[in-house]
Amino acid sequence: MQVDQSQILEALWETLYMTGASFVFSLFIGLPLGILLVVTRKGHLLENVAVFNVLNIVINIFRSVPFIILMVAIIPLTRVIVGTSIGTAAAIVPLVFYAGPYIARLIENSLLEVDKGVIEAAQAMGASPGQIIFRFLIPEALSSLVLALTIAIVGLIGASAMAGAIGGGGLGDLAITYGYQRFDTVVMLLTVAILVVLVQGVQSLGNLMSRRVRRS
Amino acid sequence: MIQFEAVKKTYVSGKQEVHALNGIDLTVETGEIYGVIGFSGAGKSSLIRTVNLLERPSTGRVLIHGEDISTLSARKIRDTRKDIGMIFQHFNLLNSKTVHHNIAMPLLLAKTPKAEIDRKVAELLEFVGLADQAKKYPDQLSGGQKQRIGIARALATNPSILLCDEATSALDPQTTQSILDLLRRINQEYNITILLITHEMGVIREICDKVAVLEEGRVIEQGSVFEVFTNPQHATTKRFVRSVMNDELPDSLLEQIRLNDGTRPIYRVQFTGNSVGQPFMSRVSREFQLDLNVLFGNITELQGIPYGNLIVEFDGALPEIDRALASIRNDNIQVEEVQQHAG
Numbered sequence: 260m261q262v263d264q265s266q267i268l269e270a271l272w273e274t275l276y277m278t279g280a281s282f283v284f285s286l287f288i289g290l291p292l293g294i295l296l297v298v299t300r301k302g303h304l305l306e307n308v309a310v311f312n313v314l315n316i317v318i319n320i321f322r323s324v325p326f327i328i329l330m331v332a333i334i335p336l337t338r339v340i341v342g343t344s345i346g347t348a349a350a351i352v353p354l355v356f357y358a359g360p361y362i363a364r365l366i367e368n369s370l371l372e373v374d375k376g377v378i379e380a381a382q383a384m385g386a387s388p389g390q391i392i393f394r395f396l397i398p399e400a401l402s403s404l405v406l407a408l409t410i411a412i413v414g415l416i417g418a419s420a421m422a423g424a425i426g427g428g429g430l431g432d433l434a435i436t437y438g439y440q441r442f443d444t445v446v447m448l449l450t451v452a453i454l455v456v457l458v459q460g461v462q463s464l465g466n467l468m469s470r471r472v473r474r475s
Numbered sequence: 476m477i478q479f480e481a482v483k484k485t486y487v488s489g490k491q492e493v494h495a496l497n498g499i500d501l502t503v504e505t506g507e508i509y510g511v512i513g514f515s516g517a518g519k520s521s522l523i524r525t526v527n528l529l530e531r532p533s534t535g536r537v538l539i540h541g542e543d544i545s546t547l548s549a550r551k552i553r554d555t556r557k558d559i560g561m562i563f564q565h566f567n568l569l570n571s572k573t574v575h576h577n578i579a580m581p582l583l584l585a586k587t588p589k590a591e592i593d594r595k596v597a598e599l600l601e602f603v604g605l606a607d608q609a610k611k612y613p614d615q616l617s618g619g620q621k622q623r624i625g626i627a628r629a630l631a632t633n634p635s636i637l638l639c640d641e642a643t644s645a646l647d648p649q650t651t652q653s654i655l656d657l658l659r660r661i662n663q664e665y666n667i668t669i670l671l672i673t674h675e676m677g678v679i680r681e682i683c684d685k686v687a688v689l690e691e692g693r694v695i696e697q698g699s700v701f702e703v704f705t706n707p708q709h710a711t712t713k714r715f716v717r718s719v720m721n722d723e724l725p726d727s728l729l730e731q732i733r734l735n736d737g738t739r740p741i742y743r744v745q746f747t748g749n750s751v752g753q754p755f756m757s758r759v760s761r762e763f764q765l766d767l768n769v770l771f772g773n774i775t776e777l778q779g780i781p782y783g784n785l786i787v788e789f790d791g792a793l794p795e796i797d798r799a800l801a802s803i804r805n806d807n808i809q810v811e812e813v814q815q816h817a818g
Contacts, residue, residue, distance in 0.1 A: 380567035383527055384581040384632070385556035394584070398571050474612055475571055 260445045274429035277419040281354035288359035293366025321360040350427030365407035369400045402473040409465025477503040482535035495521040497692035508669040510679040513689035519672035527559045560629030564641035566621040568613040575609040581631040599627040619650035639671035676715040744785045745809040763799040765791035
Protein backbone atom coordinates (compact mmCIF):
# COMPACT_ATOMS: atom_id res chain seq x y z
CA MET A 260 0.00 0.00 0.00
CA GLN A 261 1.45 3.33 -1.06
CA VAL A 262 -0.37 5.47 1.51
CA ASP A 263 -0.14 5.55 5.29
CA GLN A 264 -2.80 5.84 7.94
CA SER A 265 -2.50 9.62 8.32
CA GLN A 266 -3.17 10.13 4.60
CA ILE A 267 -6.30 8.03 4.83
CA LEU A 268 -7.50 9.89 7.91
CA GLU A 269 -6.85 13.22 6.22
CA ALA A 270 -8.77 12.10 3.14
CA LEU A 271 -11.63 10.94 5.34
CA TRP A 272 -11.66 14.27 7.12
CA GLU A 273 -11.69 16.12 3.77
CA THR A 274 -14.64 14.04 2.58
CA LEU A 275 -16.53 14.72 5.80
CA TYR A 276 -15.71 18.40 5.61
CA MET A 277 -16.76 18.75 1.95
CA THR A 278 -19.94 16.79 2.52
CA GLY A 279 -20.84 18.57 5.75
CA ALA A 280 -20.12 22.10 4.57
CA SER A 281 -21.79 21.68 1.20
CA PHE A 282 -24.80 20.05 2.88
CA VAL A 283 -25.25 23.01 5.22
CA PHE A 284 -24.99 25.56 2.39
CA SER A 285 -27.20 23.46 0.10
CA LEU A 286 -29.85 23.18 2.79
CA PHE A 287 -29.69 26.93 3.22
CA ILE A 288 -30.52 27.33 -0.46
CA GLY A 289 -32.67 24.24 -0.97
CA LEU A 290 -35.04 24.65 1.98
CA PRO A 291 -36.47 28.05 0.99
CA LEU A 292 -36.58 27.03 -2.67
CA GLY A 293 -38.36 23.78 -1.81
CA ILE A 294 -40.91 25.64 0.29
CA LEU A 295 -41.44 28.19 -2.49
CA LEU A 296 -41.93 25.40 -5.04
CA VAL A 297 -44.78 24.11 -2.92
CA VAL A 298 -46.57 27.25 -1.82
CA THR A 299 -46.39 29.17 -5.12
CA ARG A 300 -47.93 26.40 -7.18
CA LYS A 301 -51.47 26.69 -8.48
CA GLY A 302 -54.13 26.56 -5.81
CA HIS A 303 -51.65 26.70 -2.94
CA LEU A 304 -51.06 29.17 -0.10
CA LEU A 305 -49.19 31.87 -2.01
CA GLU A 306 -50.05 31.00 -5.59
CA ASN A 307 -47.68 32.79 -7.96
CA VAL A 308 -47.37 31.26 -11.42
CA ALA A 309 -44.39 33.44 -12.45
CA VAL A 310 -42.26 32.59 -9.41
CA PHE A 311 -43.16 28.92 -9.66
CA ASN A 312 -42.35 28.64 -13.36
CA VAL A 313 -39.01 30.43 -13.08
CA LEU A 314 -37.94 28.33 -10.10
CA ASN A 315 -39.12 25.16 -11.73
CA ILE A 316 -37.16 25.77 -14.92
CA VAL A 317 -33.96 27.05 -13.26
CA ILE A 318 -33.86 24.08 -10.89
CA ASN A 319 -34.40 21.69 -13.78
CA ILE A 320 -31.50 23.26 -15.68
CA PHE A 321 -29.11 22.79 -12.75
CA ARG A 322 -30.41 19.29 -12.18
CA SER A 323 -29.81 18.29 -15.79
CA VAL A 324 -26.12 19.25 -15.91
CA PRO A 325 -23.92 16.27 -14.97
CA PHE A 326 -21.89 17.04 -11.84
CA ILE A 327 -18.54 16.52 -13.52
CA ILE A 328 -19.47 19.15 -16.16
CA LEU A 329 -20.98 21.50 -13.58
CA MET A 330 -17.72 21.38 -11.65
CA VAL A 331 -15.73 22.60 -14.63
CA ALA A 332 -18.37 25.01 -15.93
CA ILE A 333 -18.51 27.13 -12.80
CA ILE A 334 -14.76 27.35 -12.22
CA PRO A 335 -14.79 31.13 -12.84
CA LEU A 336 -17.48 31.58 -10.20
CA THR A 337 -15.59 29.30 -7.82
CA ARG A 338 -12.50 31.52 -8.25
CA VAL A 339 -14.54 34.60 -7.37
CA ILE A 340 -16.00 32.98 -4.25
CA VAL A 341 -13.05 31.04 -2.80
CA GLY A 342 -10.15 32.66 -4.63
CA THR A 343 -8.98 29.38 -6.16
CA SER A 344 -10.46 26.58 -8.22
CA ILE A 345 -8.40 23.82 -6.66
CA GLY A 346 -8.69 22.17 -3.27
CA THR A 347 -11.30 21.11 -0.78
CA ALA A 348 -12.84 24.55 -0.22
CA ALA A 349 -13.12 25.08 -3.98
CA ALA A 350 -14.93 21.76 -4.36
CA ILE A 351 -17.66 22.95 -2.01
CA VAL A 352 -18.94 25.56 -4.50
CA PRO A 353 -19.93 23.14 -7.29
CA LEU A 354 -21.22 20.70 -4.67
CA VAL A 355 -23.61 23.36 -3.40
CA PHE A 356 -24.75 24.16 -6.94
CA TYR A 357 -25.32 20.46 -7.42
CA ALA A 358 -27.05 19.67 -4.14
CA GLY A 359 -29.04 22.89 -3.57
CA PRO A 360 -31.53 22.33 -6.40
CA TYR A 361 -31.58 18.62 -5.59
CA ILE A 362 -32.52 19.33 -1.98
CA ALA A 363 -35.16 21.82 -3.17
CA ARG A 364 -36.83 19.01 -5.14
CA LEU A 365 -36.59 16.56 -2.26
CA ILE A 366 -38.14 19.08 0.13
CA GLU A 367 -40.85 19.92 -2.38
CA ASN A 368 -41.68 16.24 -2.57
CA SER A 369 -41.91 15.78 1.18
CA LEU A 370 -44.02 18.88 1.74
CA LEU A 371 -46.45 17.88 -1.01
CA GLU A 372 -47.15 14.67 0.88
CA VAL A 373 -48.79 16.62 3.70
CA ASP A 374 -52.55 16.10 3.65
CA LYS A 375 -54.35 19.03 2.05
CA GLY A 376 -56.96 18.73 4.78
CA VAL A 377 -54.39 19.75 7.39
CA ILE A 378 -53.64 22.93 5.44
CA GLU A 379 -57.35 23.60 5.13
CA ALA A 380 -57.79 23.14 8.88
CA ALA A 381 -54.90 25.55 9.48
CA GLN A 382 -56.49 28.16 7.23
CA ALA A 383 -59.85 27.66 8.89
CA MET A 384 -58.35 28.38 12.31
CA GLY A 385 -56.93 31.66 11.03
CA ALA A 386 -53.27 30.72 10.56
CA SER A 387 -51.13 33.05 8.44
CA PRO A 388 -49.15 31.62 5.50
CA GLY A 389 -45.95 31.72 7.61
CA GLN A 390 -47.65 29.92 10.48
CA ILE A 391 -49.03 27.32 8.10
CA ILE A 392 -45.55 26.62 6.70
CA PHE A 393 -43.68 26.47 10.00
CA ARG A 394 -46.34 25.14 12.37
CA PHE A 395 -48.21 22.75 10.08
CA LEU A 396 -46.41 21.86 6.84
CA ILE A 397 -42.88 21.36 8.13
CA PRO A 398 -43.76 19.58 11.41
CA GLU A 399 -46.11 17.22 9.58
CA ALA A 400 -43.48 16.50 6.90
CA LEU A 401 -40.51 16.38 9.27
CA SER A 402 -40.10 12.62 9.36
CA SER A 403 -40.17 12.44 5.57
CA LEU A 404 -37.91 15.52 5.31
CA VAL A 405 -35.24 13.83 7.44
CA LEU A 406 -35.25 10.80 5.15
CA ALA A 407 -35.08 13.04 2.09
CA LEU A 408 -32.12 14.94 3.50
CA THR A 409 -30.42 11.63 4.27
CA ILE A 410 -30.67 10.83 0.57
CA ALA A 411 -29.13 14.23 -0.16
CA ILE A 412 -26.18 13.58 2.18
CA VAL A 413 -25.50 10.19 0.64
CA GLY A 414 -25.63 11.84 -2.78
CA LEU A 415 -23.16 14.47 -1.60
CA ILE A 416 -20.73 11.82 -0.31
CA GLY A 417 -20.75 10.31 -3.78
CA ALA A 418 -20.39 13.66 -5.53
CA SER A 419 -17.58 14.76 -3.20
CA ALA A 420 -15.61 11.69 -4.28
CA MET A 421 -15.91 12.97 -7.85
CA ALA A 422 -14.61 16.35 -6.75
CA GLY A 423 -11.29 14.55 -6.34
CA ALA A 424 -10.97 14.85 -10.10
CA ILE A 425 -10.35 18.60 -9.82
CA GLY A 426 -7.98 18.12 -6.91
CA GLY A 427 -10.65 18.52 -4.30
CA GLY A 428 -9.04 16.01 -1.98
CA GLY A 429 -10.94 13.46 0.02
CA LEU A 430 -11.37 9.72 -0.33
CA GLY A 431 -12.26 9.99 -4.01
CA ASP A 432 -9.01 11.79 -4.72
CA LEU A 433 -7.10 9.07 -2.87
CA ALA A 434 -8.83 6.34 -4.84
CA ILE A 435 -8.09 8.01 -8.18
CA THR A 436 -4.51 9.06 -7.65
CA TYR A 437 -3.30 5.96 -5.81
CA GLY A 438 -5.85 3.27 -6.49
CA TYR A 439 -6.49 3.98 -10.16
CA GLN A 440 -3.51 5.85 -11.57
CA ARG A 441 -0.88 3.91 -9.56
CA PHE A 442 -2.67 0.56 -9.68
CA ASP A 443 -2.82 0.22 -5.88
CA THR A 444 -5.76 -2.15 -5.51
CA VAL A 445 -5.54 -2.17 -1.72
CA VAL A 446 -6.02 1.63 -1.51
CA MET A 447 -8.87 1.38 -3.97
CA LEU A 448 -10.66 -1.31 -1.97
CA LEU A 449 -9.96 0.46 1.31
CA THR A 450 -11.44 3.79 0.19
CA VAL A 451 -14.49 2.03 -1.22
CA ALA A 452 -14.89 0.15 2.07
CA ILE A 453 -14.68 3.39 4.05
CA LEU A 454 -17.28 5.01 1.78
CA VAL A 455 -19.60 2.01 2.19
CA VAL A 456 -19.34 2.24 5.98
CA LEU A 457 -19.89 6.00 5.83
CA VAL A 458 -23.03 5.69 3.71
CA GLN A 459 -24.42 2.87 5.84
CA GLY A 460 -23.82 4.94 8.96
CA VAL A 461 -25.48 8.06 7.53
CA GLN A 462 -28.49 6.07 6.32
CA SER A 463 -28.95 4.30 9.67
CA LEU A 464 -28.70 7.59 11.52
CA GLY A 465 -31.21 9.15 9.11
CA ASN A 466 -33.67 6.30 9.62
CA LEU A 467 -33.33 6.58 13.38
CA MET A 468 -33.83 10.34 13.39
CA SER A 469 -36.79 10.09 11.05
CA ARG A 470 -38.50 7.70 13.47
CA ARG A 471 -37.65 9.95 16.39
CA VAL A 472 -39.20 13.08 14.86
CA ARG A 473 -42.34 11.35 13.60
CA ARG A 474 -43.87 12.39 16.87
CA SER A 475 -42.54 15.57 18.39
CA MET B 476 -75.96 34.86 12.00
CA ILE B 477 -74.91 33.73 8.53
CA GLN B 478 -76.61 35.13 5.43
CA PHE B 479 -76.05 33.88 1.92
CA GLU B 480 -77.18 36.39 -0.69
CA ALA B 481 -77.34 35.16 -4.28
CA VAL B 482 -74.09 33.27 -3.83
CA LYS B 483 -72.64 31.73 -6.96
CA LYS B 484 -69.44 29.79 -7.33
CA THR B 485 -68.08 28.82 -10.71
CA TYR B 486 -64.94 26.79 -11.28
CA VAL B 487 -63.16 27.09 -14.57
CA SER B 488 -61.02 24.17 -15.64
CA GLY B 489 -59.74 24.59 -19.16
CA LYS B 490 -62.71 25.59 -21.27
CA GLN B 491 -65.20 23.91 -19.00
CA GLU B 492 -67.16 25.89 -16.47
CA VAL B 493 -68.56 24.09 -13.48
CA HIS B 494 -71.29 25.86 -11.57
CA ALA B 495 -70.92 24.53 -8.05
CA LEU B 496 -73.29 27.09 -6.55
CA ASN B 497 -76.06 28.60 -8.61
CA GLY B 498 -77.48 31.45 -6.57
CA ILE B 499 -77.88 30.47 -2.94
CA ASP B 500 -80.10 32.48 -0.61
CA LEU B 501 -80.15 31.22 2.96
CA THR B 502 -80.22 32.69 6.42
CA VAL B 503 -78.88 30.87 9.45
CA GLU B 504 -80.11 32.58 12.59
CA THR B 505 -77.95 32.90 15.69
CA GLY B 506 -78.24 29.87 17.95
CA GLU B 507 -79.70 27.61 15.29
CA ILE B 508 -78.48 24.24 14.10
CA TYR B 509 -78.91 24.47 10.35
CA GLY B 510 -78.42 21.42 8.16
CA VAL B 511 -77.70 21.43 4.44
CA ILE B 512 -78.29 18.10 2.76
CA GLY B 513 -77.61 16.95 -0.77
CA PHE B 514 -76.12 14.13 -2.77
CA SER B 515 -72.44 14.32 -3.60
CA GLY B 516 -71.71 17.00 -6.15
CA ALA B 517 -74.69 19.10 -5.07
CA GLY B 518 -72.43 21.94 -3.92
CA LYS B 519 -72.60 21.45 -0.13
CA SER B 520 -68.87 21.45 0.29
CA SER B 521 -68.43 24.69 -1.68
CA LEU B 522 -71.31 26.27 0.21
CA ILE B 523 -69.87 25.68 3.68
CA ARG B 524 -66.43 26.86 2.54
CA THR B 525 -67.73 30.23 1.43
CA VAL B 526 -68.57 30.99 5.06
CA ASN B 527 -64.94 31.16 6.21
CA LEU B 528 -63.69 32.03 2.73
CA LEU B 529 -61.79 28.81 2.14
CA GLU B 530 -63.69 29.37 -1.11
CA ARG B 531 -64.52 32.83 -2.36
CA PRO B 532 -67.98 33.24 -3.93
CA SER B 533 -67.72 34.16 -7.63
CA THR B 534 -70.64 36.54 -7.17
CA GLY B 535 -73.03 37.30 -4.32
CA ARG B 536 -72.25 37.86 -0.67
CA VAL B 537 -71.92 35.90 2.53
CA LEU B 538 -72.55 37.97 5.62
CA ILE B 539 -71.23 36.92 9.02
CA HIS B 540 -73.11 38.77 11.77
CA GLY B 541 -74.08 41.27 9.08
CA GLU B 542 -70.58 41.81 7.71
CA ASP B 543 -69.32 40.78 4.28
CA ILE B 544 -65.90 39.44 5.24
CA SER B 545 -64.71 38.99 1.65
CA THR B 546 -64.08 42.73 1.53
CA LEU B 547 -61.73 42.64 4.54
CA SER B 548 -57.94 42.53 4.53
CA ALA B 549 -56.19 39.16 4.80
CA ARG B 550 -55.36 39.86 8.45
CA LYS B 551 -58.96 40.77 9.32
CA ILE B 552 -60.19 37.65 7.52
CA ARG B 553 -57.86 35.55 9.69
CA ASP B 554 -59.24 37.26 12.79
CA THR B 555 -62.80 36.50 11.69
CA ARG B 556 -61.88 32.87 11.05
CA LYS B 557 -60.94 32.57 14.72
CA ASP B 558 -64.61 33.26 15.44
CA ILE B 559 -65.69 30.46 13.09
CA GLY B 560 -64.67 26.95 14.16
CA MET B 561 -64.65 24.14 11.63
CA ILE B 562 -64.60 20.35 11.87
CA PHE B 563 -63.99 17.94 9.02
CA GLN B 564 -65.00 14.52 7.75
CA HIS B 565 -61.42 13.26 8.02
CA PHE B 566 -60.64 15.28 11.17
CA ASN B 567 -57.49 16.90 9.71
CA LEU B 568 -55.47 16.65 12.91
CA LEU B 569 -51.69 16.95 13.03
CA ASN B 570 -50.45 13.38 13.30
CA SER B 571 -47.02 14.51 14.50
CA LYS B 572 -48.46 16.30 17.54
CA THR B 573 -50.12 15.14 20.75
CA VAL B 574 -53.79 15.57 21.45
CA HIS B 575 -52.90 18.42 23.80
CA HIS B 576 -50.83 20.19 21.16
CA ASN B 577 -53.55 19.73 18.52
CA ILE B 578 -56.17 21.39 20.68
CA ALA B 579 -53.71 24.08 21.76
CA MET B 580 -52.81 24.94 18.16
CA PRO B 581 -55.35 27.74 17.55
CA LEU B 582 -54.27 29.31 20.86
CA LEU B 583 -50.57 28.97 20.00
CA LEU B 584 -51.26 30.77 16.74
CA ALA B 585 -52.89 33.57 18.70
CA LYS B 586 -49.82 33.69 21.03
CA THR B 587 -51.89 32.90 24.12
CA PRO B 588 -49.83 32.57 27.36
CA LYS B 589 -48.93 28.96 28.20
CA ALA B 590 -50.79 28.82 31.52
CA GLU B 591 -53.94 30.04 29.82
CA ILE B 592 -53.52 27.46 27.03
CA ASP B 593 -53.08 24.61 29.53
CA ARG B 594 -56.17 25.67 31.42
CA LYS B 595 -58.29 25.97 28.27
CA VAL B 596 -57.09 22.67 26.78
CA ALA B 597 -57.84 20.83 30.04
CA GLU B 598 -61.32 22.36 30.10
CA LEU B 599 -62.00 21.39 26.47
CA LEU B 600 -60.71 17.84 26.95
CA GLU B 601 -63.03 17.52 29.92
CA PHE B 602 -65.93 18.85 27.86
CA VAL B 603 -65.44 16.37 25.00
CA GLY B 604 -64.85 13.51 27.47
CA LEU B 605 -61.21 12.77 26.69
CA ALA B 606 -59.50 14.21 29.75
CA ASP B 607 -57.19 11.19 30.05
CA GLN B 608 -55.98 11.23 26.43
CA ALA B 609 -53.98 14.48 26.36
CA LYS B 610 -50.61 12.81 25.81
CA LYS B 611 -51.77 10.43 23.08
CA TYR B 612 -51.23 10.95 19.36
CA PRO B 613 -54.11 11.02 16.85
CA ASP B 614 -53.18 7.67 15.29
CA GLN B 615 -53.69 6.03 18.70
CA LEU B 616 -57.32 7.16 18.82
CA SER B 617 -60.55 5.89 17.28
CA GLY B 618 -62.46 7.87 14.67
CA GLY B 619 -64.97 9.13 17.20
CA GLN B 620 -62.19 10.23 19.55
CA LYS B 621 -60.40 12.02 16.71
CA GLN B 622 -63.57 13.92 15.89
CA ARG B 623 -63.90 14.90 19.56
CA ILE B 624 -60.37 16.28 19.39
CA GLY B 625 -61.34 18.11 16.19
CA ILE B 626 -64.32 19.59 18.01
CA ALA B 627 -62.23 20.61 21.01
CA ARG B 628 -59.74 22.28 18.67
CA ALA B 629 -62.53 24.12 16.87
CA LEU B 630 -63.89 25.41 20.18
CA ALA B 631 -60.51 26.57 21.54
CA THR B 632 -60.93 30.14 20.33
CA ASN B 633 -64.52 30.44 21.66
CA PRO B 634 -66.12 30.81 18.24
CA SER B 635 -69.70 31.97 17.77
CA ILE B 636 -70.17 29.75 14.71
CA LEU B 637 -69.23 26.10 14.13
CA LEU B 638 -69.04 24.67 10.61
CA CYS B 639 -69.37 20.89 10.34
CA ASP B 640 -68.18 19.45 7.04
CA GLU B 641 -69.63 15.92 6.87
CA ALA B 642 -68.40 15.55 10.43
CA THR B 643 -70.00 12.15 11.03
CA SER B 644 -69.76 10.65 7.55
CA ALA B 645 -66.65 8.62 8.36
CA LEU B 646 -68.08 7.27 11.62
CA ASP B 647 -70.18 4.24 12.50
CA PRO B 648 -73.82 4.81 13.57
CA GLN B 649 -73.18 4.58 17.31
CA THR B 650 -70.25 6.97 17.19
CA THR B 651 -72.24 9.28 14.94
CA GLN B 652 -74.94 9.41 17.60
CA SER B 653 -72.45 10.36 20.33
CA ILE B 654 -70.86 13.07 18.18
CA LEU B 655 -74.31 14.48 17.35
CA ASP B 656 -75.15 14.53 21.05
CA LEU B 657 -71.94 16.45 21.64
CA LEU B 658 -72.79 18.96 18.88
CA ARG B 659 -76.21 19.51 20.43
CA ARG B 660 -74.59 20.17 23.82
CA ILE B 661 -72.24 22.69 22.20
CA ASN B 662 -75.20 24.43 20.64
CA GLN B 663 -77.12 24.54 23.90
CA GLU B 664 -74.38 25.19 26.46
CA TYR B 665 -72.31 27.68 24.48
CA ASN B 666 -75.11 28.99 22.25
CA ILE B 667 -72.92 28.39 19.21
CA THR B 668 -74.62 28.60 15.83
CA ILE B 669 -73.99 25.41 13.87
CA LEU B 670 -74.05 25.06 10.09
CA LEU B 671 -73.56 21.47 8.99
CA ILE B 672 -73.50 19.72 5.67
CA THR B 673 -74.29 16.04 5.29
CA HIS B 674 -75.71 13.47 2.94
CA GLU B 675 -77.38 11.60 5.79
CA MET B 676 -80.97 12.54 6.53
CA GLY B 677 -80.63 10.85 9.94
CA VAL B 678 -78.18 13.56 10.99
CA ILE B 679 -80.66 16.26 9.99
CA ARG B 680 -83.51 14.57 11.84
CA GLU B 681 -81.38 14.04 14.92
CA ILE B 682 -80.12 17.55 15.65
CA CYS B 683 -81.12 20.19 13.12
CA ASP B 684 -83.70 22.90 13.63
CA LYS B 685 -83.82 23.85 9.98
CA VAL B 686 -82.82 22.16 6.79
CA ALA B 687 -82.08 23.16 3.22
CA VAL B 688 -81.95 20.61 0.41
CA LEU B 689 -79.29 21.33 -2.18
CA GLU B 690 -79.30 20.04 -5.72
CA GLU B 691 -77.09 21.17 -8.61
CA GLY B 692 -76.01 24.22 -6.69
CA ARG B 693 -79.52 25.38 -5.86
CA VAL B 694 -81.64 25.24 -2.73
CA ILE B 695 -84.65 23.22 -3.89
CA GLU B 696 -86.40 23.20 -0.54
CA GLN B 697 -85.87 24.71 2.89
CA GLY B 698 -87.73 25.12 6.11
CA SER B 699 -87.99 23.75 9.62
CA VAL B 700 -87.04 20.10 9.92
CA PHE B 701 -90.58 19.35 11.02
CA GLU B 702 -92.15 20.97 7.95
CA VAL B 703 -89.78 19.41 5.49
CA PHE B 704 -90.02 15.92 6.99
CA THR B 705 -93.78 15.86 7.31
CA ASN B 706 -94.53 17.56 4.04
CA PRO B 707 -91.66 17.26 1.55
CA GLN B 708 -92.42 18.91 -1.80
CA HIS B 709 -89.57 18.10 -4.11
CA ALA B 710 -88.84 14.58 -5.39
CA THR B 711 -85.28 14.68 -4.08
CA THR B 712 -86.47 15.79 -0.68
CA LYS B 713 -88.99 12.96 -0.64
CA ARG B 714 -86.18 10.51 -1.34
CA PHE B 715 -84.15 11.86 1.55
CA VAL B 716 -87.12 11.82 3.91
CA ARG B 717 -87.99 8.28 2.89
CA SER B 718 -84.44 7.18 3.68
CA VAL B 719 -85.14 7.71 7.38
CA MET B 720 -88.90 7.85 7.81
CA ASN B 721 -89.74 4.56 6.12
CA ASP B 722 -93.27 5.57 5.09
CA GLU B 723 -93.04 3.66 1.86
CA LEU B 724 -95.90 1.21 1.51
CA PRO B 725 -94.96 -2.45 1.30
CA ASP B 726 -95.70 -4.35 -1.90
CA SER B 727 -98.42 -6.51 -0.37
CA LEU B 728 -100.26 -3.40 0.71
CA LEU B 729 -99.92 -1.80 -2.71
CA GLU B 730 -101.45 -4.94 -4.18
CA GLN B 731 -104.33 -4.72 -1.72
CA ILE B 732 -104.90 -1.09 -2.65
CA ARG B 733 -104.79 -1.95 -6.32
CA LEU B 734 -107.46 -4.59 -5.89
CA ASN B 735 -109.65 -2.32 -3.77
CA ASP B 736 -113.01 -1.96 -5.45
CA GLY B 737 -113.83 1.36 -3.81
CA THR B 738 -116.38 0.03 -1.36
CA ARG B 739 -113.82 0.21 1.44
CA PRO B 740 -111.75 3.29 0.65
CA ILE B 741 -108.20 3.59 1.98
CA TYR B 742 -106.85 6.84 3.42
CA ARG B 743 -103.51 8.13 4.56
CA VAL B 744 -103.96 9.85 7.93
CA GLN B 745 -101.19 12.16 9.18
CA PHE B 746 -101.35 13.63 12.62
CA THR B 747 -98.91 15.70 14.58
CA GLY B 748 -98.39 17.27 17.96
CA ASN B 749 -101.56 17.63 19.97
CA SER B 750 -103.66 15.53 17.69
CA VAL B 751 -101.53 12.48 18.52
CA GLY B 752 -103.05 12.31 21.97
CA GLN B 753 -106.61 12.07 20.69
CA PRO B 754 -108.33 8.70 20.43
CA PHE B 755 -109.77 9.80 17.08
CA MET B 756 -110.09 6.30 15.67
CA SER B 757 -112.32 4.87 18.35
CA ARG B 758 -114.35 8.09 18.43
CA VAL B 759 -114.98 8.06 14.67
CA SER B 760 -115.64 4.37 14.70
CA ARG B 761 -118.33 4.76 17.37
CA GLU B 762 -119.85 7.94 16.08
CA PHE B 763 -120.21 6.92 12.42
CA GLN B 764 -120.59 3.17 12.78
CA LEU B 765 -117.41 2.38 10.88
CA ASP B 766 -114.83 -0.36 11.07
CA LEU B 767 -111.35 1.13 10.83
CA ASN B 768 -108.58 -1.18 9.81
CA VAL B 769 -105.00 0.09 10.15
CA LEU B 770 -103.04 -1.46 7.29
CA PHE B 771 -99.71 0.24 7.86
CA GLY B 772 -98.23 3.04 9.85
CA ASN B 773 -95.66 4.50 12.11
CA ILE B 774 -95.52 7.03 14.88
CA THR B 775 -92.28 8.82 15.53
CA GLU B 776 -90.90 12.00 17.01
CA LEU B 777 -89.44 14.95 15.14
CA GLN B 778 -87.92 17.93 16.92
CA GLY B 779 -89.58 16.66 20.08
CA ILE B 780 -93.00 16.72 18.38
CA PRO B 781 -94.79 13.40 17.90
CA TYR B 782 -95.71 12.63 14.32
CA GLY B 783 -97.88 9.80 13.04
CA ASN B 784 -98.59 8.44 9.61
CA LEU B 785 -101.23 5.72 9.21
CA ILE B 786 -102.81 3.93 6.26
CA VAL B 787 -106.37 3.15 7.25
CA GLU B 788 -109.13 1.23 5.53
CA PHE B 789 -112.61 2.64 6.18
CA ASP B 790 -115.43 0.10 6.11
CA GLY B 791 -118.99 1.35 6.38
CA ALA B 792 -121.70 3.35 4.64
CA LEU B 793 -120.10 5.81 2.17
CA PRO B 794 -122.05 8.91 3.36
CA GLU B 795 -120.98 8.11 6.92
CA ILE B 796 -117.37 7.80 5.76
CA ASP B 797 -117.55 11.28 4.22
CA ARG B 798 -118.94 12.70 7.46
CA ALA B 799 -116.25 10.88 9.39
CA LEU B 800 -113.52 12.42 7.20
CA ALA B 801 -114.89 15.90 7.76
CA SER B 802 -114.91 15.31 11.46
CA ILE B 803 -111.32 14.06 11.44
CA ARG B 804 -110.16 17.05 9.41
CA ASN B 805 -111.87 19.26 11.94
CA ASP B 806 -109.39 17.96 14.51
CA ASN B 807 -106.44 19.21 12.49
CA ILE B 808 -105.59 15.79 11.20
CA GLN B 809 -104.62 15.49 7.54
CA VAL B 810 -106.46 12.89 5.53
CA GLU B 811 -106.01 12.05 1.89
CA GLU B 812 -107.24 9.14 -0.11
CA VAL B 813 -104.62 6.69 -1.25
CA GLN B 814 -105.17 6.35 -4.96
CA GLN B 815 -105.03 2.99 -6.60
CA HIS B 816 -102.05 4.02 -8.65
CA ALA B 817 -100.32 5.55 -5.65
CA GLY B 818 -96.90 4.21 -4.85
